[in-house]
Amino acid sequence: MKKGFSILASVLLAGGMLAGCSSGGGSNDSGGASSTGAAAGGDKKDAGQKVTITVWSLDNGWEWLDKAVDDFKKENANIDVQISKYGTDPIKENLKLAANSKTLPDMWFTWGGSLGSFYPENGLTLDLTQIAKDHKYAELYNKAALDMSTYHGKLSGIPLHLNVLGMWYPNSVYEKANLKPPATFADFEAQLKTLKDSGVTPLAFGSKGGWHTMRLTEALLEHFGGPELHDKLTSLNASWNDPAVVKTFEKLKEYTDKGYFPKGYVSLDPQEAEALIYQQKAGLINEGTWFDRNLNTNATDAKNFSVFKFPTEQKPARPSVFAEMFQINGTADKAKQEAAVKLAEYVTSVNVVNKYIEDYGSPAALNTKISDKTPHLKELLDSANDGAFLIMDQALPQQVIQKVFEAQDRVAIGEWTPQQAAQEIDKAATDYKNKK
Structure with missing residues (x-):
C-alpha cells in the first residue's frame, strides 16, 4: 500500500x-x-x-x-x-x-x-x-x-x-539545563550539546532491531531532503544515492562520535533506552501516542514529561x-x-x-x-494537522528497510561511510524493484 x-x-x-x-x-x-x-x-x-x-x-x-x-x-x-x-x-x-x-x-x-x-x-x-x-x-x-x-x-x-510520534523529554532535565522546546533544527542541535554538557545522555535510542534509531533517521531525512523527496524515497520513486541521504547518515555518525547516544547503543534494546528517560538520565526520545501510558506504567507521571514536534524548517513540518x-x-x-x-x-x-x-x-x-x-x-x-508521513519501516518494503537498519549500524561503528550507506540502500531498492 x-x-x-x-x-x-x-x-x-x-x-x-x-x-x-x-x-x-x-x-x-x-x-x-x-x-x-x-x-x-x-x-x-x-x-x-x-x-x-x-x-x-x-x-x-x-x-x-x-x-x-x-x-x-x-x-x-x-x-x-x-x-x-x-x-x-x-x-x-x-x-x-x-x-x-x-x-x-x-x-x-x-x-x-x-x-x-x-x-x-x-x-x-x-x-x-x-x-x-x-x-x-x-x-x-x-x-x-x-x-x-x-x-x-x-x-x-x-x-x-x-x-503519531514526537520528541519527548523529562521536564526536570530541561528545567535543570534551562531549556525550552527547540524552535529550529539549529536550536535542537545546540540543545544536544547542552544536554551532553549537563551530564545526561542527549538521545535515548536503542538500535537493536533497527526500528528505534530509524525514527531519528527518518526525521533527519525529512529535514535534509524535504517532504517531496522523502515521499519519493519511501515509495521507491527516487534514488537513495542522494545528497540528502548522505547528509542524514553523516549526521547520525556525528551524533555517535559526539556521544549523544547511550554507550553501545547499536546493540542496546529499545526498552533499555526508554529506561533512561524514566530515570531522567536522558534528554530526548522519539515515541508516540502510547508513551503517556508507558510513563504511567513505569512508576512515574506522564504530566512530568513534555513532547514537541521534531524541529525543521521544512514546510509542512510533518511527524511520522x-x-x-x-x-x-x-x-x-x-x-x-x-x-x-x-x-x-x-x-x-x-x-x-x-x-x-x-x-x-x-x-x-x-x-x-x-x-x-x-x-x-x-x-x-x-501535530499532524498540517500533514504526516508513514513511518519508514511500514512505508518501505522489508528488504529495503532492513538495509537501512544495517546502514545505521555500519555507519555508527565505522564500517561504512555515509556515501556507502546511501549506495547500499539504493542497491537494495533497485534489486527489489527489479524482482517485482
Missing part, C-alpha cells in the same frame, strides 16, 4: 476522534466470513457452536486486553479465547515463522504498511472488505487507520491504534504516523473466522476503548474519550 500521507491531517481528525472525546459509551478471496453482528460485540450469552480461537498480541502495557477478553467471554459463552503475548521484535519473528510453517493463530496483532502487507500478499488473511461494508467500518474507525490496513483495495485488518491492527487467519475454518472477527470488533469498539482508555493507547475507533492520564494525546494528534 502506498498512499500520500501529506494529506493525513484532514483524515486524522475527520469523523470526530477529538470532537467526540467527551462522548461515551493479499487477501483470501475464498474465505468470506458471514456477517457477525454489530461491532460492539454481538448478542450477549450467544449459545451457538462452541469454538476456541488463538490470539497473539504484544505484552508490554496490554493488561487491558486480558480484561476486555474476559468481558467478551462473559457475553459470548460459546467462544473461548487463548492469548499469547510477545515483545515487539519477537512477535514479528514468530509471526513470520508461523506463516512459513502454516501455524498462524486465528487472530494476531500487527502493524500497517509493509509489515502487515506480508500476510495478505501471501494469501494468509481473511478479506474483510465486505464485512467492513456490512458493519459500517467507515462510521466506526478513523479513515487513515482503515487506509493503512488496506492492500490492493482490500481491507486486511481491523484497526486498533492510530499513532502508523496504524496497528488485528488480522484474521484466512485459512482458519469459518466458525473460527467469525469468532475472531467478533472479538476484534469488540476489543476495538467505542465502549471497550472508553472502559479501558487509561491503558488503551491511541484508538483507531472514532468518538472515544481522552483520559486525564494521557495528557499529551491530543497535542500529538494535533
Whole structure:
C-alpha cells in the first residue's frame, strides 16, 4: 500500500476522534466470513457452536486486553479465547515463522504498511472488505487507520491504534539545563550539546532491531531532503544515492562520535533506552501516542514529561504516523473466522476503548474519550494537522528497510561511510524493484 500521507491531517481528525472525546459509551478471496453482528460485540450469552480461537498480541502495557477478553467471554459463552503475548521484535519473528510453517493463530496483532502487507500478499488473511461494508467500518474507525490496513483495495485488518510520534523529554532535565522546546533544527542541535554538557545522555535510542534509531533517521531525512523527496524515497520513486541521504547518515555518525547516544547503543534494546528517560538520565526520545501510558506504567507521571514536534524548517513540518491492527487467519475454518472477527470488533469498539482508555493507547475507533492520564494525546494528534508521513519501516518494503537498519549500524561503528550507506540502500531498492 502506498498512499500520500501529506494529506493525513484532514483524515486524522475527520469523523470526530477529538470532537467526540467527551462522548461515551493479499487477501483470501475464498474465505468470506458471514456477517457477525454489530461491532460492539454481538448478542450477549450467544449459545451457538462452541469454538476456541488463538490470539497473539504484544505484552508490554496490554493488561487491558486480558480484561476486555474476559468481558467478551462473559457475553459470548460459546467462544473461548487463548492469548499469547510477545515483545515487539519477537512477535514479528514468530509471526513470520508461523506463516512459513502454516501455524498462524486465528487472530494476531500487527502493524500497517509493509509489515502487515506480508500476510495478505501471501494469501494468509481473511478479506474483510465486505464485512467492513456490512458493519459500517467507515462510521466506526478513523479513515487513515482503515487506509493503512488496506492492500490492493482490500481491507486486511481491523484497526486498533492510530499513532503519531514526537520528541519527548523529562521536564526536570530541561528545567535543570534551562531549556525550552527547540524552535529550529539549529536550536535542537545546540540543545544536544547542552544536554551532553549537563551530564545526561542527549538521545535515548536503542538500535537493536533497527526500528528505534530509524525514527531519528527518518526525521533527519525529512529535514535534509524535504517532504517531496522523502515521499519519493519511501515509495521507491527516487534514488537513495542522494545528497540528502548522505547528509542524514553523516549526521547520525556525528551524533555517535559526539556521544549523544547511550554507550553501545547499536546493540542496546529499545526498552533499555526508554529506561533512561524514566530515570531522567536522558534528554530526548522519539515515541508516540502510547508513551503517556508507558510513563504511567513505569512508576512515574506522564504530566512530568513534555513532547514537541521534531524541529525543521521544512514546510509542512510533518511527524511520522502508523496504524496497528488485528488480522484474521484466512485459512482458519469459518466458525473460527467469525469468532475472531467478533472479538476484534469488540476489543476495538467505542465502549471497550472508553472502559479501558487509561491503558488503551491511541484508538483507531472514532468518538472515544481522552483520559486525564494521557495528557499529551491530543497535542500529538494535533501535530499532524498540517500533514504526516508513514513511518519508514511500514512505508518501505522489508528488504529495503532492513538495509537501512544495517546502514545505521555500519555507519555508527565505522564500517561504512555515509556515501556507502546511501549506495547500499539504493542497491537494495533497485534489486527489489527489479524482482517485482
